[in-house]
Amino acid sequence: MKLLTVAEMALRELSRRRGVLVLLLALPLLCYVVRHGQVGQSIRFLMLGLAWAVSTAALFASGTSRHIEPRLRLSGYRSHHLYLGRLVAMWLLGLAVATPFFTLVALDHGGEVRLGALAAAMALGVAVAAPFGLLIGALVPRELEGTLILLLTISLQVMIDPADSITRLTPFWSSREIGTYAVDHTGPEYLARGVLFTVVATALVAILSTIRLRTRLHLRYAGR
Amino acid sequence: MIDERWLQALGQELARHRLTPEMARHVVAEAAAHLRDSGQPALRAFGTPQRYAAAVAESLASRHHPARRPPGRVRLRASQITKRYGRRTVLRPTDLTVRAGEVAAIVGANGCGKSTFLRICAGLLSPDSGEVVVDGVLGYCPQDGGTYDFLLPEEHFVLVGAGRGLDRARSRRLGRADAATLQWEPAGGVQARHLSGGTRQKLNLVMAALGDPDVLLLDEPYQGFDRGTYIDFWQHVWRWRDEGRAIVVVTHLLNQLDQVDQVLDLTPGSREVAA
Amino acid sequence: MDQERRGQWLRGVLDVCVLALLARRESYGYELAQALDRAGLGQIQGGTLYPVLLRLQRTGLVAAHWREGEAGPARKYYRLTPSGEEAVRRLSTEWRAFAGRVDALLMEEVTSP
Numbered sequence: 001m002k003l004l005t006v007a008e009m010a011l012r013e014l015s016r017r018r019g020v021l022v023l024l025l026a027l028p029l030l031c032y033v034v035r036h037g038q039v040g041q042s043i044r045f046l047m048l049g050l051a052w053a054v055s056t057a058a059l060f061a062s063g064t065s066r067h068i069e070p071r072l073r074l075s076g077y078r079s080h081h082l083y084l085g086r087l088v089a090m091w092l093l094g095l096a097v098a099t100p101f102f103t104l105v106a107l108d109h110g111g112e113v114r115l116g117a118l119a120a121a122m123a124l125g126v127a128v129a130a131p132f133g134l135l136i137g138a139l140v141p142r143e144l145e146g147t148l149i150l151l152l153t154i155s156l157q158v159m160i161d162p163a164d165s166i167t168r169l170t171p172f173w174s175s176r177e178i179g180t181y182a183v184d185h186t187g188p189e190y191l192a193r194g195v196l197f198t199v200v201a202t203a204l205v206a207i208l209s210t211i212r213l214r215t216r217l218h219l220r221y222a223g224r
Numbered sequence: 225m226i227d228e229r230w231l232q233a234l235g236q237e238l239a240r241h242r243l244t245p246e247m248a249r250h251v252v253a254e255a256a257a258h259l260r261d262s263g264q265p266a267l268r269a270f271g272t273p274q275r276y277a278a279a280v281a282e283s284l285a286s287r288h289h290p291a292r293r294p295p296g297r298v299r300l301r302a303s304q305i306t307k308r309y310g311r312r313t314v315l316r317p318t319d320l321t322v323r324a325g326e327v328a329a330i331v332g333a334n335g336c337g338k339s340t341f342l343r344i345c346a347g348l349l350s351p352d353s354g355e356v357v358v359d360g361v362l363g364y365c366p367q368d369g370g371t372y373d374f375l376l377p378e379e380h381f382v383l384v385g386a387g388r389g390l391d392r393a394r395s396r397r398l399g400r401a402d403a404a405t406l407q408w409e410p411a412g413g414v415q416a417r418h419l420s421g422g423t424r425q426k427l428n429l430v431m432a433a434l435g436d437p438d439v440l441l442l443d444e445p446y447q448g449f450d451r452g453t454y455i456d457f458w459q460h461v462w463r464w465r466d467e468g469r470a471i472v473v474v475t476h477l478l479n480q481l482d483q484v485d486q487v488l489d490l491t492p493g494s495r496e497v498a499a
Numbered sequence: 500m501d502q503e504r505r506g507q508w509l510r511g512v513l514d515v516c517v518l519a520l521l522a523r524r525e526s527y528g529y530e531l532a533q534a535l536d537r538a539g540l541g542q543i544q545g546g547t548l549y550p551v552l553l554r555l556q557r558t559g560l561v562a563a564h565w566r567e568g569e570a571g572p573a574r575k576y577y578r579l580t581p582s583g584e585e586a587v588r589r590l591s592t593e594w595r596a597f598a599g600r601v602d603a604l605l606m607e608e609v610t611s612p
Contacts, residue, residue, distance in 0.1 A: 071384075075435070
């Protein structure tokens with residue numbers, strides 16, 4: 001119940017920020033259109049754009065909550081209600097945004113790609129992007145700095161040669177690779193790595209949030 | 225006529241000072257009669273409605289405050305709280321004990337650690353040493369901030385209420401009722417970012433008090449309040465006290481200090497807790 | 500006389516003067532103000548007078564009731580209670596003693612070289 005309330009409010013809040021909504025829709029679209037000539041490239045860029053947009057939305061969501069979460073803790077929420085609620089909201093948002101793009105690609109290149117894999121890739125991309133954005137938000141005090149870090153991550157993602165082993169460390173690599181799998185029909189181990197990355201990012205967010213919102217040791221409730 | 229408005233304002237001010245409607249009527253009628261007889265303008269004969277109402281309220285003071293309940297059990301006990309930021313000692317060992325039905329005021333010059341101390345008591349900040357024991361549910365209202373720009377006031381109520389285990393309808397109802405006592409009616413679709421500073425603080429205050437916490441920690445919550453709301457706020461504080469809550473208010477405005485139960489002065493050099 | 504000084508002195512004795520006036524007969528606010536003015540104490544504003552009356556009422560020295568006027572609106576009339584009468588007697592004695600001492604002090608000042 002508490003978790004759902006947090007999630008609902010996070011979604012309500014974000015849905016009123018028109019700038020963020022525009023970003024969520026326009027950025028991936030732009031990425032897709034820019035490389036529209038080549039199927040593989042356009043899809044990969046779309047995925048990257050989608051991941052970037054969802055991360056940024058998650059970053060903003062954690063930014064506005066920063067000062068209120070301590071109060072919410074006092075009101076009776078536990079840390080996990082707060083970050084899981086927000087995470088669920090961001091996942092839902094990401095999926096909602098990914099759906100029209102999936103449809104777009106299906107209409108555009110339906111015959112050439114593995115649609116099932118594509119859907120999985122998009123879902124995974126969203127699954128990774130949301131906790132990643134929340135993680136940046138938890139680590140960095142200001143949204144501007146967080147946005148720069150995200151920008152840096154995306155740039156690295158784009159610039160790194162996929163053959164280079166370092167690419168495996170970049171957060172959106174897995175979804176990129178699944179995109180490759182979907183488009184170029186390569187092997188399924190990329191899926192496993194994507195899932196692993198999601199789990200790791202979520203765990204880190206959980207840990208960081210719990211630390212920040214912990215019940216301070218000096219405060220004791222009588223009779224408990 | 226100007227005197228008509230003056231008399232009307234007087235009526236409102238007397239209500240603010242918690243005079244019974246009957247008493248207020250008498251005072252206004254007498255003033256009106258005096259103005260008629262003397263032919264003087266109201267401002268000359270009585271001064272501003274606020275001043276006159278305050279003088280009347282003071283004259284009637286002991287008759288209108290109900291006998292204060294003896295303070296109940298200890299709701300908040302802070303012992304030997306210290307805090308330093310780097311080399312700077314912000315709080316020297318400080319104690320505060322507040323019982324149910326008591327109001328404590330924390331005063332001191334700017335920068336002497338009032339907000340820090342309150343946040344430590346609320347459990348939002350860790351002290352370098354010392355302990356805080358709280359008996360009951362805590363509510364905290366910051367000086368500013370603490371609200372979501374893009375959410376509606378009612379959504380804030382629901383959010384806080386859910387934390388306290390209240391269902392939505394109840395949260396909204398309680399929130400609106402509390403808001404009304406501060407002369408605020410949250411209008412339908414207005415997001416918090418579109419509220420004026422003072423109104424946002426009202427939202428903050430309502431959020432802190434929602435669900436009837438046993439201990440209320442208020443950090444100068446009246447920023448941006450107009451004079452009337454400021455008085456309403458203190459009336460609220462006294463009412464909470466009568467209901468048996470423990471309240472701690474950080475303030476640097478001194479005019480209510482004769483009515484609080486304890487004053488903790490954090491200015492370096494004056495370490496007493498005066499009653 | 501300096502206005503501020505007059506105000507200070509008046510603040511100390513206004514309630515006693517009002518009690519004394521009410522000892523003669525019951526009266527309402529504006530009438531009392533006029534009487535004080537006639538007695539040479541200057542114009543007492545309503546903002547000063549009525550709180551005093553309320554305080555006297557609160558401490559039980561004075562009681563009030565509303566009376567319909569024949570010509571005009573209803574007015575609140577004040578009269579002394581028994582404890583009020585006793586207070587007037589006591590306060591006049593105390594005032595005479597007090598003022599006498601102040602007098603003696605000032606006379607000494609004036610006559611000594």
